[in-house]
Amino acid sequence: MHARSVAAAAIDGVTGELVQAKLTPSHEHVRSWIQNLSGPVAVAYEAGPTGFGLSRSLNAAGIRCEVVAPSKLQRPTGDRVKTDAKDAVHLARLLRLDEFTAVAVPTIEQESARDLVRAREDARGDLMRARHRLSKLLLRQGFVYSGGQAWTGIHDQWLRQTGRELGSAATRMTFESDYDAVLSVKARRDRLDDAIAQMAADCEFTPVVHRLGCLRGVGTLTGFALAVEVGDWDRFTGKTIGSFVGLVPSEHSSGVSRVQGSITKTGNTHLRRLLVESAWHHRPVHRVGKTMRDRWELAGPAARARGDEGNRRLHHRWNTMRARHKRHTVANVAIARELAGWCWSLAVLEE
Template identity: 70%
Template sequence: MLLARLARNDDIVAVTVPSEFQESARDLVRAREDARMSLMSARHRLSKLLLRHGHIYDEGGNAWTGRHEAWLRRTRKDHLAGGGLGTLAAFDDAYDAVAHTLARRDRLDHQIAALAADSEFTPVTRRLGCLRGVSTLTGFALAVEIGDWHRLTGKNIGSYLGLVPSESSSGTSRVQGGITKTGNGHARRLLIEAAWHHKPQYRPGKTMHDRWALAPAAAAARGDAGNRRLHRRWQVMTAHNKRHTVANTAIARELAGWCWSLAVMDEH
């Protein structure tokens, strides 16, 4: 009787049982996510160790690049080697942890790229790659995490991924809060990060054209339209002095809809 009542009220939500390959691919992309978080923690520990001893990277450019790597080696040689053995040992251990975790992450990246190039998720991954901020790694992760895109719509994918505002309403009072953060947290984080790429001026370069060349012409055209639309949305929100984090979440919610549109697109 309960099942009949739920079915009559349309309260039973259909689910898709993932295939063995999809489960295997999910294990891989989630292992890569674990490696990313471990790398971030290892880098944080190393940088804070140096900060405690007054060593701050100020030679220009971003951290964790080739120039930053050379600065780390010079700092060890010029400032730490002559100090206490404990500090030097701690630096070496933290530096080795960063190098080991970076190699682990890169190894997983190569394995994901190989699967993304030749698997049942390759067509979806290439279509998703027509959008800015959606690299091969991001597109493949979204493809395997969501799986069957046809069970969703452009309207409900945002709520499925927890990108819609929470609400506490009573009577005539309607109060909205932060996003619900329900659903797949990994896919939500990927979309949040991808949304930041739509803030700068949109000028399709070689990387974007190379991705479009791998996808059907219709997908490339839709991806271009989505990129232009999302950049315009960024401009409008910036003009209205929206907080960047709030604006980016709104862009990520709309980006989820564009991803769904490309994922369910007919390959032909």
């Protein structure tokens, strides 16, 4: 599947006859070609930038369509020639043998919520880069803020005052451009935060968000992002969700030797970052404050009990890691992997 072309291949399940074609990306064109094939038809294509529109169109027409995970495809190691036509035939053969890993196709509403969450993630990254550009500009001019935490109201006053003290007119113009970029991106991020908070308060993900909020470090934004990115929690278990977010150790073992390395960092990068950030909240002593009690009020008794158990367990794990003199970054990744399992247990909890 490409933006301007589609390479198609079909294999007859009885005779083994191979049919190939070059199609346009129009859903109607693809559907009409498939409907002209004889017998019941099943379709598979690789997940990519074209999205899930074709899958929804074919399933609505009564044609089974699977979206295949490209990273899970089995490919011959000795095959050094890769073309769209060969890939289409390879997909058709894997579909015929049922040897593929399908991805979960979200609904239109779920995909819309996911786009909103990812837009907020992009705004966060843009804000970080804009702030870095501004602070490094001042650093090159010899201005370093030492009045406490950066990017607060007091820091903002210092920035405006410092901007007026810059000597060169060109430097002042550069400062104004970078400072305006920081304010603009921050306003965009805040608007997206408000939109996410409103959607999280009344949508199909609201019960899951409320249950996930029983864990420390999982507020509305994080809980909603976890809910929409995972979608169907039932396809995982407490042990397998860690591999979905790339928080399990890599392994190269053969025979009696077993060698484990750093985490795989495969799967959803956004979820992995959220879980690692949330895991740091379990390092301090576990105390139930007003914020946590307010979140508990939105969840049921079973979720509150489960969340409190998870909070105590994860803090105990932090203490265990510290007693073993583990590096804090390594310990935090281990806590994040276990936190993913606790999130799964709350998401699938039935009250």
